[in-house]
Amino acid sequence: xxxxxxxxxxxxxxxxxxxxxxxxxxxxxxxxxxxxxxxxxxxxxxxxxxxxxxxxxxxxxxxxxxxxxxxxxxxxxxxxxxxxxxxxxxxxxxxxxxxxxxxxxxxxxxxxxxxxxxxxxxxxxxxxxxxxxxxxxxxxxxxxxxxxxxxxxxxxxxxxxxxxxxxxxxxxxxxxxxxxxxxxxxxxxxxxxxxxxxxxxxxxxxxxxxxxxxxxxxxxxxxxxxxxxxxxxxxxxxxxxxxxxxxxxxxxxxxxxxxxxxx
Numbered sequence: 001x002x003x004x005x006x007x008x009x010x011x012x013x014x015x016x017x018x019x020x021x022x023x024x025x026x027x028x029x030x031x032x033x034x035x036x037x038x039x040x041x042x043x044x045x046x047x048x049x050x051x052x053x054x055x056x057x058x059x060x061x062x063x064x065x066x067x068x069x070x071x072x073x074x075x076x077x078x079x080x081x082x083x084x085x086x087x088x089x090x091x092x093x094x095x096x097x098x099x100x101x102x103x104x105x106x107x108x109x110x111x112x113x114x115x116x117x118x119x120x121x122x123x124x125x126x127x128x129x130x131x132x133x134x135x136x137x138x139x140x141x142x143x144x145x146x147x148x149x150x151x152x153x154x155x156x157x158x159x160x161x162x163x164x165x166x167x168x169x170x171x172x173x174x175x176x177x178x179x180x181x182x183x184x185x186x187x188x189x190x191x192x193x194x195x196x197x198x199x200x201x202x203x204x205x206x207x208x209x210x211x212x213x214x215x216x217x218x219x220x221x222x223x224x225x226x227x228x229x230x231x232x233x234x235x236x237x238x239x240x241x242x243x244x245x246x247x248x249x250x251x252x253x254x255x256x257x258x259x260x261x262x263x
Contacts, residue, residue: 001126001169001211002075004029009067009074009115011058011107014041014079016159016181017130018201021080021207022049028208033071036081058107059099068114076211079108080130084259085145086184086252096263097144102146109155116159116168123167126211129156133176133221137232139243139254153217155196160216171210175203175230176221189251196222 006198008025012018014036022034022045032051036042039055043235046053054070056063058081068074085092091099112127134142153172160170167198177184179197191197198220205228206218219226 001124003030003076003208003211006075007031007033007073008076008078009033009035009071009111010080011035011056011111012130013053013229014038015080016185016254017175017200017203018080019045020204021078022051022183024201024204024208025078026051030076033074035067037073043208050058052090056124059102061102061106061110063105064110065197066112073118074115075110075119075124076126076128077129077210078130078207080133081107082130082148082183084187084255084262085148085249086142086183086187086259087144087256088141089143091256092263098143099263101148104145105151106157108152110153110183112159114218115165119168120163120166125168126171126214127156127159127168128171128210129153129174130207131156131172131174133174133219133229135172135174137229137239137247138236139251139252140240141256157216169214170219171215173203173206173210174217174219174221174229175206176219176225178220182260183262184255186262187255189254189258194224198222203226 008030013022013034026049034046034051035054035056035068037057042053056067082104083100129152134146135153138146156172177197181200203220206220210218242263
């Protein structure tokens with residue numbers, strides 16, 4: 001899919017990763033429709049990039065429903081918006097559970113349902129979903145977040161199979177720990193020694209590559225962390241035991257505390 005000259009709908013544009021992705025898409029010649037809840041940040045970014053902005057709360061079904069019509073014809077969807085959803089399950093209210101699943105999983109699915117038919121009719125388009133390495137390997141203190149990101153991976157993979165040979169591509173990007181901006185960086189949690197990070201710009205670069213080359217999946221993490229996630233898929237119990245020895249429970253507790261106000 002050629003980004004230059006395409007209209008891109010980007011959700012979660014006001015966050016640190018969203019801003020990096022928006023700037024990378026703009027540099028590649030995209031016409032941007034940016035959405036987020038934080039209207040002050042959203043409007044500044046839209047002005048900087050010459051983009052349209054739409055204030056939307058993806059936890060509200062009616063707002064998700066109206067977004068495709070307000071966005072107009074969209075060539076590329078980048079479903080980047082998400083809530084951290086860190087913490088043990090009993091620490092969430094039912095309303096917080098519903099909100100996390102609505103933003104992280106339901107909204108991307110509903111947006112795809114609205115955008116796919118016109119893309120197929122045109123014979124071109126791309127849908128990119130922002131998952132996480134937490135969508136490949138479960139961790140302590142993140143069951144709800146794991147559920148939403150595993151679900152997004154499964155949805156994207158199945159949708160890609162459904163759209164094979166239609167001219168519409170589907171990709172999923174899986175960031176690990178990102179420094180400088182985003183959920184992990186904002187939490188203030190400290191990683192164990194030797195656990196590497198990547199930058200928001202690395203995530204943005206992966207987004208461009210996934211769209212332009214129609215890559216099914218791309219990880220954005222150091223080799224060791226990617227290998228750990230792959231190992232967890234093959235031997236989850238052993239991987240969980242090793243993670244506990246390396247301090248994963250402490251990191252999970254710090255993430256939950258640092259992200260509590262974002263539920």
